[in-house]
Amino acid sequence: MGELYLESRLEFLRASQNPDGGWSYFAGKGSWLEPTTYAMLALHGTGSDPALDRAWKLVRSWQLPDGSFQPSGEVKDGTWVTALAVTLARVRGVGDGSVRASVDWLLRVVGAEHNWWTRTGSFLHLIKARLDVSHQGWPWRDGNATWIEPTAHTLVALKKVAGNYRAADVERRIRDGEELVLSRSCTDGGWNYGTPNMLYVDLPSYPETTALALLGLDGVEDPEVIQGLEVARRFHAETKSSLGKAWLQIALRCHGKDLAAPQDSAWVPKAPSRDVMLAALEALGHPKGNYKLFRAAGGAMGGQA
Amino acid sequence: MTRRQFALLSGAAIVGGYGGLQLQKVRKPPRLPDGPPGNSAVAIIRARSYSDDLVSRMLEGIRQCGLDVRGKRILLKPNLVEFDLATPINTNARVIAAALEVFHHLGAAEVKIGEGPGHRRDTLDMADDARYRETIPKFESIFTDLNRDDVSPVKGFGGEQEFYFPNTVLAADLIVSLAKMKTHHWAGATLSMKNFFGVVPGSVYGWPKNKLHYYGIPESIVALNRQFGKKSFAIVDGVIGMEGNGPIQGTPKPVGVLVMGSDLVAVDSTCCRVMGIDPEKVGYLRMAADLGHVRPERIEQRGETIASVHTNFALIDDYKDLRLV
Numbered sequence: 001m002g003e004l005y006l007e008s009r010l011e012f013l014r015a016s017q018n019p020d021g022g023w024s025y026f027a028g029k030g031s032w033l034e035p036t037t038y039a040m041l042a043l044h045g046t047g048s049d050p051a052l053d054r055a056w057k058l059v060r061s062w063q064l065p066d067g068s069f070q071p072s073g074e075v076k077d078g079t080w081v082t083a084l085a086v087t088l089a090r091v092r093g094v095g096d097g098s099v100r101a102s103v104d105w106l107l108r109v110v111g112a113e114h115n116w117w118t119r120t121g122s123f124l125h126l127i128k129a130r131l132d133v134s135h136q137g138w139p140w141r142d143g144n145a146t147w148i149e150p151t152a153h154t155l156v157a158l159k160k161v162a163g164n165y166r167a168a169d170v171e172r173r174i175r176d177g178e179e180l181v182l183s184r185s186c187t188d189g190g191w192n193y194g195t196p197n198m199l200y201v202d203l204p205s206y207p208e209t210t211a212l213a214l215l216g217l218d219g220v221e222d223p224e225v226i227q228g229l230e231v232a233r234r235f236h237a238e239t240k241s242s243l244g245k246a247w248l249q250i251a252l253r254c255h256g257k258d259l260a261a262p263q264d265s266a267w268v269p270k271a272p273s274r275d276v277m278l279a280a281l282e283a284l285g286h287p288k289g290n291y292k293l294f295r296a297a298g299g300a301m302g303g304q305a
Numbered sequence: 306m307t308r309r310q311f312a313l314l315s316g317a318a319i320v321g322g323y324g325g326l327q328l329q330k331v332r333k334p335p336r337l338p339d340g341p342p343g344n345s346a347v348a349i350i351r352a353r354s355y356s357d358d359l360v361s362r363m364l365e366g367i368r369q370c371g372l373d374v375r376g377k378r379i380l381l382k383p384n385l386v387e388f389d390l391a392t393p394i395n396t397n398a399r400v401i402a403a404a405l406e407v408f409h410h411l412g413a414a415e416v417k418i419g420e421g422p423g424h425r426r427d428t429l430d431m432a433d434d435a436r437y438r439e440t441i442p443k444f445e446s447i448f449t450d451l452n453r454d455d456v457s458p459v460k461g462f463g464g465e466q467e468f469y470f471p472n473t474v475l476a477a478d479l480i481v482s483l484a485k486m487k488t489h490h491w492a493g494a495t496l497s498m499k500n501f502f503g504v505v506p507g508s509v510y511g512w513p514k515n516k517l518h519y520y521g522i523p524e525s526i527v528a529l530n531r532q533f534g535k536k537s538f539a540i541v542d543g544v545i546g547m548e549g550n551g552p553i554q555g556t557p558k559p560v561g562v563l564v565m566g567s568d569l570v571a572v573d574s575t576c577c578r579v580m581g582i583d584p585e586k587v588g589y590l591r592m593a594a595d596l597g598h599v600r601p602e603r604i605e606q607r608g609e610t611i612a613s614v615h616t617n618f619a620l621i622d623d624y625k626d627l628r629l630v
Contacts (some may be wrong), residue, residue, distance in 0.1 A: 024455075025453035072508075074455070140511020193512065242430055243427035
């Protein structure tokens with residue numbers, strides 16, 4: 001069931017690979033690491049190995065000397081996408097020195113609000129938000145504040161290297177990152193982008209961020225997770241957001257939740273935007289898709305990180 | 306010094322610093338510089354509802370501002386942030402549709418729409434919620450998600466050696482900031498200048514453009530306008546604005562105007578006066594006083610007078626001192 005849904009998306013991904021081996025956010029544009037990662041994960045194990053090898057070669061060319069990864073060939077700064085590159089490497093069974101350099105970078109980076117001044121300000125109630133700044137988390141870019149999405153992606157990546165490299169450091173950052181995510185759940189039980197409260201006003205949760213938070217919390221047994229999964233189920237039933245639904249399918253399935261297969265419809269991209277990232281995420285979230293690759297134990301783990 | 310003494314001293318320094326900041330906020334700001342040479346025209350055009358003939362009203366305002374767009378490639382930059390049925394967060398779809406028709410009518414070579422929302426949602430789905438797709442002809446074929454567009458570096462922006470902007474933005478001859486008239490819980494007011502946050506690509510700088518928060522919100526607004534202000538025009542949707550805890554959680558505020566002009570500083574200053582906010586107390590407008598005109602004697606008001614459309618927007622406690630008296 002749902003074969004057309006999955007196959008049409010995979011076919012779209014195969015057809016929209018750029019000559020340099022990567023994928024763009026929208027077909028016909030330049031390659032970026034984020035859509036390339038999701039496309040590679042979606043096509044993993046589907047008999048597309050030569051195409052994926054070319055893509056991997058491109059991804060590796062974007063690693064910077066400090067271990068971080070550029071988000072595209074054009075942009076020369078290392079960002080949160082380093083976490084995606086580590087996830088991808090582990091799925092491909094790669095655990096060499098370049099992966100270790102990326103893990104070192106991820107372990108070094110912390111949210112900018114985790115400093116003495118902000119913690120003191122928080123203690124003195126000078127920050128007008130219900131926000132626990134005792135945890136580190138991860139920002140979109142080094143030097144910026146922690147957000148749920150990059151933190152979740154980094155938790156996924158670090159769980160894939162846990163026990164293989166700098167085990168104690170990795171374990172400590174994973175536990176701390178999970179505590180950060182748990183501390184930032186909204187009063188409605190889901191997750192917002194960053195803080196659950198601003199100017200002492202509670203903020204609502206969103207489908208996309210709730211799904212990603214739950215992915216980051218894979219393996220955590222906590223009442224907040226159970227509540228979050230209920231919120232995620234409700235979002236999945238109600239949201240009109242294609243991106244939100246795709247991430248929710250991935251997260252809920254990773255948590256072992258039984259979801260009906262999507263209607264068996266062919267991939268009809270919203271012409272002419274042809275959203276590659278969305279196609280890849282929808283393929284990943286299909287019952288027969290590769291959603292498990294986001295789990296700690298998902299994918300090949302042959303290499304030593 | 307013991308650790309306890311150090312902690313107490315540090316705490317006192319923070320409290321003292323915070324108190325100083327508060328005092329600084331209520332002190333009357335020094336007189337602004339004259340700004341660039343000449344005066345700036347700003348048109349306030351009545352539009353009591355979105356069912357009015359917005360095309361005619363917009364044409365009237367653009368004519369009053371003397372804008373010539375013949376042969377130009379135009380990018381319409383609406384304010385599409387988040388969707389909530391209960392409150393008008395985004396530039397109304399009918400305002401965008403009218404602008405599209407107006408600029409084609411005036412002889413633009415090309416008119417596109419681009420936006421990079423601050424929240425990472427499916428932009429096209431959000432545009433659906435905001436009724437952009439059903440209201441704006443061929444929306445999908447002319448819309449670019451600026452968060453995920455290809456980018457090119459610009460040198461020297463905001464003190465960075467290189468800063469990346471979407472190619473769609475860099476290629477436009479004229480950017481029309483189709484902003485919403487709203488209060489803002491960090492900036493005081495969000496109008497045509499703050500709307501440029503949406504041209505910063507999330508794929509490079511994250512969401513909600515957090516890099517700009519660290520650079521400083523007023524500083525970023527001014528830097529973006531220094532970068533793009535000279536090739537910009539503003540049309541602020543004040544038909545129904547937002548007051549209180551904007552830009553997302555405020556409440557609707559009917560004003561019934563469109564405010565337009567080529568000097569975005571002057572347009573935003575005029576909007577502030579319409580909203581009952583003193584623009585000379587708004588940080589980013591003060592900082593932008595060399596880019597455009599804030600002082601009323603340097604703004605040639607066309608169309609309606611400020612007094613005839615003025616209505617005080619509710620302000621959160623942190624910004625009560627911005628009230629125009």
